Every structure is written in structure tokens, then in C-alpha cells.
Amino acid sequence: MKEILDAIQSQDSTAADFAALSLPESYRAITVHKDEAEMFAGLESRDKDPRKSIHLDDVPVPELGPGEALVAVMASSVNYNSVWTSIFEPVSTFGFLERYGRLSELTKRHDLPYHVIGSDLAGVVLRTGPGVNAWNPGDEVVAHCLSVELESSDGHNDTMLDPEQRIWGFETNFGGLAEIALVKSNQLMPKPKHLSWEEAAAPGLVNSTAYRQLVSRNGAGMKQGDNVLIWGASGGLGSYATQFALAGGANPICVVSSPEKAEICRKMGAEAVIDRNAEGYKFWKDERTQDPKEWKRFGKRIREFTGGEDIDIVFEHPGRETFGASVYVTRKGGTITTCASTSGYMHEYDNRYLWMSLKRIIGSHFANYREAWEANRLIAKGKIHPTLSKTYSLEDTGQAAYDVHRNLHQGKVGVLALAPREGLGVRDQEMREQHIDAINRFRNV
Ligand SMILES: C/C=C/C(=O)SCCNC(=O)CCNC(=O)[C@H](O)C(C)(C)COP(=O)(O)OP(=O)(O)OC[C@H]1O[C@@H](n2cnc3c(N)ncnc32)[C@H](O)[C@@H]1OP(=O)(O)O
Numbered sequence: 001m002k003e004i005l006d007a008i009q010s011q012d013s014t015a016a017d018f019a020a021l022s023l024p025e026s027y028r029a030i031t032v033h034k035d036e037a038e039m040f041a042g043l044e045s046r047d048k049d050p051r052k053s054i055h056l057d058d059v060p061v062p063e064l065g066p067g068e069a070l071v072a073v074m075a076s077s078v079n080y081n082s083v084w085t086s087i088f089e090p091v092s093t094f095g096f097l098e099r100y101g102r103l104s105e106l107t108k109r110h111d112l113p114y115h116v117i118g119s120d121l122a123g124v125v126l127r128t129g130p131g132v133n134a135w136n137p138g139d140e141v142v143a144h145c146l147s148v149e150l151e152s153s154d155g156h157n158d159t160m161l162d163p164e165q166r167i168w169g170f171e172t173n174f175g176g177l178a179e180i181a182l183v184k185s186n187q188l189m190p191k192p193k194h195l196s197w198e199e200a201a202a203p204g205l206v207n208s209t210a211y212r213q214l215v216s217r218n219g220a221g222m223k224q225g226d227n228v229l230i231w232g233a234s235g236g237l238g239s240y241a242t243q244f245a246l247a248g249g250a251n252p253i254c255v256v257s258s259p260e261k262a263e264i265c266r267k268m269g270a271e272a273v274i275d276r277n278a279e280g281y282k283f284w285k286d287e288r289t290q291d292p293k294e295w296k297r298f299g300k301r302i303r304e305f306t307g308g309e310d311i312d313i314v315f316e317h318p319g320r321e322t323f324g325a326s327v328y329v330t331r332k333g334g335t336i337t338t339c340a341s342t343s344g345y346m347h348e349y350d351n352r353y354l355w356m357s358l359k360r361i362i363g364s365h366f367a368n369y370r371e372a373w374e375a376n377r378l379i380a381k382g383k384i385h386p387t388l389s390k391t392y393s394l395e396d397t398g399q400a401a402y403d404v405h406r407n408l409h410q411g412k413v414g415v416l417a418l419a420p421r422e423g424l425g426v427r428d429q430e431m432r433e434q435h436i437d438a439i440n441r442f443r444n445v
């Protein structure tokens with residue numbers, strides 16, 4: 001591994017040098033264990049502690065198949081899907097690996113008693129499999145997390161519709177929270193040159209998801225002037241949705257839960273910010289009953305910011321707790337676009353407000369290759385910036401996942417894999433200087 005790291009850090013190494021490097025037999029990887037899938041049985045979600053289920057193990061380097069690449073991971077990031085994996089909710093991810101393993105001789109590799117997790121990376125290509133022409137050893141890359149087989153016609157207009165669509169490092173093995181990762185080569189994209197490894201690894205999953213959900217015609221198709229209600233506006237998804245709204249000439253109405261988070265949204269450029277804690281919204285009277293008066297109070301607050309207008313697009317992901325309110329505050333003909341249900345997936349809303357006002361609910365999930373590429377291009381051009389707040393070592397990934405599970409973080413939480421320290425990997429210092437304040441906006445807040 002030292003030789004690999006030396007080659008990456010020496011700026012003179014050629015593709016041939018990288019191709020000539022011998023691969024180690026094993027690598028350090030963040031895993032969960034199949035025989036521990038029941039370890040939290042009977043506990044409330046919030047009491048399930050990722051620090052207990054997340055391990056740092058030495059695991060064998062997987063065999064490289066056609067169309068695939070092995071990547072030396074310099075840095076990765078924590079996504080909420082790794083929190084779900086680590087608390088074995090809503091289902092154990094070992095079921096996904098078993099199902100994938102039944103597909104073919106090659107996919108059997110994924111069905112193991114351990115799951116190497118993680119759905120983001122920035123690093124360097126080490127080896128490519130047969131049929132890979134666009135990428136070579138030594139290329140500095142980020143990887144998006146869409147894994148597709150594309151053997152069915154269903155996915156050929158929009159690869160997210162492939163029947164064998166999976167999220168890499170969640171529904172497949174050999175993910176990014178590790179020193180080496182196995183990806184399909186069509187997950188690779190150029191690493192933005194003005195960013196360090198950990199900054200480049202931070203946006204991937206959430207930036208691509210927010211792009212499809214809010215901007216793409218496959219999602220809400222946001223346009224200039226739209227009032228966009230963004231839940232968790234300083235969190236992983238929300239910090240990118242807020243940037244897309246501002247950069248696209250829309251009007252974000254940001255919801256957060258503390259004055260510090262409200263301040264970050266203002267620093268991003270948002271003017272309308274609601275602190276849901278300070279204003280004490282209680283959309284549920286008890287576990288079964290919502291309070292429409294609270295939906296109305298929330299809607300009036302939004303109208304104060306918009307000069308009486310209602311919401312064109314709701315960027316939804318908290319789910320059960322907020323969904324009734326989200327449907328209510330949307331304007332006639334508006335859109336609620338949802339990609340998650342952090343607070344519970346059985347949603348309740350008053351359907352009269354949906355059909356009588358011709359609103360639409362759109363389900364959105366990650367992004368296709370093109371959308372992920374366009375989202376990464378915006379990062380590379382300095383139009384959208386990483387929202388990295390803090391970086392952990394691979395050893396401390398359990399703590400990093402705990403922070404995200406307990407909503408103790410801001411923006412994105414990074415993890416250093418092979419990178420010995422933060423700040424390495426910047427190849428365009430001049431461009432970096434132009435955007436340095438925006439790049440550092442979430443740091444240590
Ligand atoms: C990028 C980052 C993203 C995120 O962070 S997202 C958040 C994290 N992700 C999650 O929380 C999602 C986790 N996934 C799940 O909870 C489950 O994954 C799903 C609920 C999405 C799906 O459940 P399942 O049981 O895997 O799939 P089924 O489609 O219900 O298939 C079970 C059996 O039911 C059959 N079936 C499906 N649809 C129908 C139908 N309409 N009528 C009759 N049968 C149906 C299937 O074929 C299959 O059958 P057979 O077991 O024999 O193979």
C-alpha cells in the first residue's frame with residue numbers, strides 16, 4: 001500500500017508506473033458483519049449505535065471483472081445510507097448482497113459475511129478490467145454510486161430505471177469507506193482539480209441526488225423564480241439543494257433546527273430561513289394524529305417570506321414527520337419531490353389538498369450517469385461547492401456515522417482513507433483561491 005501511496009503523491013508517476021504497481025492481497029475496510037445483523041434487536045432507532053456495529057477489518061482485494069475498475073481510495077464520506085446499514089434498518093443490507101450474488105458467477109463475489117460499505121470516493125485508478133477504454137491506471141477520479149447491469153431495455157432511457165439498479169456500497173459490496181474500492185468503470189468521473197481528496201469525495205452522492213430531485217426533468221425540473229421549500233437545508237442533501245436553488249435563480253425557503261444552521265444557510269446566500277426548533281412546529285399531536293393548524297401556521301410563515309406566495313417545489317426527505325405539512329404548503333399545481341423518509345416511511349397527508357389543488361408527488365432516487373456527471377461538472381466548474389464540515393480517520397468512521405445518525409453534524413462528514421492528512425490532491429491552486437471562502441464555508445462550524 002505504501003508503494004501505491006508514494007506513486008499517488010509523486011506527481012511524476014505515469015499510467016505505466018501505476019499499471020506496474022503490484023496490488024496488495026488485502027486492504028483495510030470499514031465493514032458490518034452478517035452475524036451481527038440482529039445485535040440491535042428491540043432497541044429504538046436512535047439507541048442503535050453505529051460505533052458498535054462498524055468495524056475496521058483487513059479484507060482480501062476482490063477479483064476484477066469486465067467493465068470494472070479497482071481504485072485506490074484517498075478519501076470518502078459518510079452518507080446516511082451507511083447509517084442505515086450500520087443500524088440494520090429498514091432492512092439488513094446482507095439481503096441485498098445475497099440477491100445480487102444470485103445474479104451471475106461474477107456477482108457472487110459480493111455475497112460475503114462482511115459488507116464493505118460506503119458510496120463515495122475520491123482516489124486514483126489502479127487497474128481496469130477487460131472492455132474498459134475510457135479510464136486508465138493513474139487517473140484521478142471520483143465515483144458516483146449508481147451500479148447498473150443495463151441488460152434490460154427498461155433502463156436505456158434513464159439508467160435509474162434498470163431492473164438491476166443498485167447503490168454501490170449499500171446494495172453491493174466493496175464500497176468506498178476503504179483503502180481500495182471496486183466500481184464499474186461507468187461510475188467514474190474526473191476529480192475536480194481545485195479540491196483536496198476529502199473535499200472532492202464529499203459531494204458525490206448527495207449532490208447527484210439533489211440535482212436529479214430538484215433540477216433534472218426527471219425530478220422537479222426547477223425553474224427561475226420557483227419558491228423551493230428545503231428541509232434540512234444545511235444537511236447533506238439540503239446543503240446542495242440550497243446551492244442549486246440559489247444558482248438556478250430560485251427562491252429557497254430553508255428549514256433548519258438551530259441558529260448555527262440558520263447562519264450557514266444565510267452565508268450560502270439564502271434569505272428565507274426557518275428555525276423549526278425555535279418556532280416550535282408540532283405537526284403531530286400524538287403518534288397517530290396530525291395538527292392541520294400547525295401546517296397552516298407553517299404556511300403563513302412561508303407566505304411572510306414570499307410576499308404571500310406558496311411553495312412551487314418541496315424538497316422532501318424527512319418523511320413521516322413533515323410530509324403532511326409539505327403537501328399542505330405546496331401551491332396549486334406544485335410539486336413535492338421525495339427521496340427518503342428519515343423519520344418514518346409510512347406517510348400520511350390530507351389527499352384533498354393534493355387532488356383538489358392538482359399537486360404532484362414525485363419519487364426520486366439517486367441519479368443516472370448523465371445527471372451525476374452534470375452534478376460533478378458543476379462542482380468542477382466552481383458553480384457548486386463541497387459542504388465538508390469535519391473529517392475523520394478511517395479508524396473513527398463509527399464515530400462519524402454516529403454523528404450523522406444523531407444529527408450532530410453540518411453539511412457533509414469526510415473520512416480519510418489512504419490520504420495521510422487533509423488538504424492533499426489539489427491540482428489547480430489558482431482556481432481554488434477564487435472559491436476558497438465557499439469551499440471552507442462549512443468547515444468547523
Ligand atoms: C443513494 C442513497 C440512497 C439512500 O440513502 S436511500 C435510503 C436507504 N434505503 C432504504 O431505506 C431502502 C431500503 N430498501 C428496502 O426497504 C427494500 O429493498 C424495499 C422496500 C425498497 C423493497 O423491498 P423488497 O422486499 O426487497 O422488494 P419487493 O419488490 O417487495 O420484492 C419482494 C417480492 O415481492 C414481489 N413483488 C414486487 N412487486 C410486486 C407486485 N406489484 N405484485 C406482486 N409481487 C410483487 C417481488 O417479485 C419479490 O418476489 P420474490 O421474493 O419471489 O423475488
Ligand SMILES: NC(=O)C1=CN([C@@H]2O[C@H](COP(=O)(O)OP(=O)(O)OC[C@H]3O[C@@H](n4cnc5c(N)ncnc54)[C@H](OP(=O)(O)O)[C@@H]3O)[C@@H](O)[C@H]2O)C=CC1
Nearest residue numbers: 080209232235236237256257318321339340342343365366
Ligand atoms: N434516495 C436517495 O437517492 C437518497 C436518499 N437519502 C436519504 O435522505 C435522508 C437525508 O440524507 P442527508 O441529507 O444526507 O442526511 P443529513 O442527516 O445530513 O441531513 C438531513 C437533515 O434533515 C433534517 N431532519 C432530520 N430529521 C428531521 C425531521 N424529523 N424533521 C425535519 N427535518 C429533519 C435535519 O436538519 P435540521 O435538524 O437542521 O432540520 C438534517 O440535518 C436520509 O434518510 C438518506 O438515507 C440521501 C441521499 C440519497
